[in-house]
Amino acid sequence: MSVEEVGHLSVQNFLLSLTLILVVSKLFGELFERLRLPSVLGELIAGIILGGSLLAVVPSVAGQVGYETFHLLAEIGVCILLFEIGLETDLGDLIKVGPASSLVAVVGVVAPFVLGFFSVIMFQKFGLMNADPQLLTIIAITVGATLTATSVGITARVLSDMNKLNTGEAKIILGAAVIDDILGLIILGVVSGLIEAFNAGSDGGMSLTGIITITFKAFGFLFLSIFIGNLISKRVFNFVDKLRVRGILFLFAIAFAFFYAYLANIVGLAPIVGAFAAGLVLRRINQFKIVEVNLRPVSDFFTPIFFVLIGAAVDIYVFNPFVDDNINILLIALILFIVAVIGKYISGYVVFKKGINKIVVGIGMIPRGEVGLIFAQVGLNYGVFNSKLFSAVTVMVMLTTFVAPPLLQIAFRNGNPKLNN
């Protein structure tokens, strides 16, 4: 096959890798769904199996043959995923869920962030980690950030499987999870901006002024992009709707998301921040349904590539407890997991509404998902996390997602909300 090899990755190997990614990720997704666990865990496991640790049919480290291509496809995948989540997020609805959700969300973001931040400082102090002191603050911030965002998708699935979507607890949890996601994206904007500034060599990035500047940038981008988008998108898409070429409307919607992702990246934020903003904007156009329906198969095709690549980058050997050196990283993963659980669990206790089971709310906020993994990926790509810390953080995200469904079932069963307040 020498002649078809272009650059490095041959068409042949590319086709085989894609076939395996689609088949293995969906089979494991199915298996996990049958076990009443989120299918995204199956896709991560598929990635671990296909990745560098085991079969090595999916490139997992920068510089490997084909890595650039798969990395870019994964980036498209996560942009499309966040675009889809944006399309499903109704800002108006969120305002209605009101103060209860907002309080839960804010506590559920601040508590794990602070706990995660200080855990990293402690890891370094007690010798579990040996990071470059200059990098320590940024590592601690990034780890804290990975702990912040509850996975709306996973929580919603678990609640709907249990037929509890209409309970007061579910409404608070879902509202808080969505607000969480938005707060998470803003934090991601700030963190990625900080890392870029740091990598660019300006210490200014880490100063208070730097943090404030970047926070304003992140808010400014979201505000401006949504504001301008809302001003023009209806008109643009009403016009595009009159065109006749097959698929033009939804392809323009995707192009809009890519363009917003590009703009976000230009101002120094992660591309998905822009993709999410594009989703929020396009939710309000008249052709929203056409976009949503056509986007689904495209998203189904691309998103597994993202999760498989995350899994592929996990080095499972760093968790082998029979190697002395690995004890540290196992401890780090375990402590981060405990911190992740406690940080969110606390947030249930700020619900002041009567008749609400606080334990259910606290547990419902535990599962992390896409956004947490995205933070981990950003940390890895920008060189803030090494492979070990990336693996620990990814495993932490996976564990929170494993434990939440069974705990939630127990909590709902044990507590009659009326009595449990």
Next chain:
Amino acid sequence: MSVEEVGHLSVQNFLLSLTLILVVSKLFGELFERLRLPSVLGELIAGIILGGSLLAVVPSVAGQVGYETFHLLAEIGVCILLFEIGLETDLGDLIKVGPASSLVAVVGVVAPFVLGFFSVIMFQKFGLMNADPQLLTIIAITVGATLTATSVGITARVLSDMNKLNTGEAKIILGAAVIDDILGLIILGVVSGLIEAFNAGSDGGMSLTGIITITFKAFGFLFLSIFIGNLISKRVFNFVDKLRVRGILFLFAIAFAFFYAYLANIVGLAPIVGAFAAGLVLRRINQFKIVEVNLRPVSDFFTPIFFVLIGAAVDIYVFNPFVDDNINILLIALILFIVAVIGKYISGYVVFKKGINKIVVGIGMIPRGEVGLIFAQVGLNYGVFNSKLFSAVTVMVMLTTFVAPPLLQIAFRNGNPKLNN
């Protein structure tokens, strides 16, 4: 944006290029549709504009930053396109159209192939071309092959725009065009096999034995893959249909197409031959509709990338008539275009049915499309065509597609079929 650069192509530039590919290709597609010309021409023009000759925002030459990624995406695009064409091809229907279409198809493949082959020999003889004599036969075969396949898609669109799909002429043309496509793919299998054997250094590839071996391989692959596929696909997809993970059925269908493409490539044929066979097989599963509906947006997303990359590789400067050196390539393009028209036009005259307008059939067979462009791309990738010859062949394909619609309208208007026999 230094930190996000992985390998060479940054996420930022990738997002911008994709945005431009989607928007520009669809806008030009729309423009061409409004001019009653095939929208694929618009996508090719978009490629020329975005490619190396003009804006250079899409990589067009192997080795350029990001070329590997875009090349692989284009390959996915053309595999999905051929998979889709396979899904739309009913082998049973073809048998019904019967002898008239078959004869038109065979003549319409043999005549342009022979004419194209000898044109290249003449180009060399009269100094229009200066190819390595060792390569001459394979260049002539590849050029001949690019002339063979009528574009079903383009012809069907033109006929349907004219409300003539139910005429006898239309049925013969469409039947012949589909048979053409299949013959074209077999030829492509043979040609790509020949080139691979040639490049591998064995002269055997070009011997009669070599050609016969590869022809058997191509037929053998198509026969076996369709036979085995038909045996197992119903059972497999009835099983997959019972699974619940979102999108699993159509993703398995795509994986099946990729796997067939991979197998075709393993035996030394072009991947699209396998993708097409996969389409023929999956047309017969019970879940055919689900696959077809979900595949459409994915195809809409990927296929423009293929056509834009074809256009991007066209070097428009070789057609500048004010540069002396370019006269040769202009002549080659012109002669190939004339040969392409005559070769297909002849095929109309073998229709022996009464009451059929032979001129309409002949003209209806003229437009080349996807398969011709694929041949050109294979020629370029495998180093058989240089950039000039590639550009000439691509322009020939485009010209056939430009002239057919107006000529067909005139032919239908002038000839009352009943009188014109």
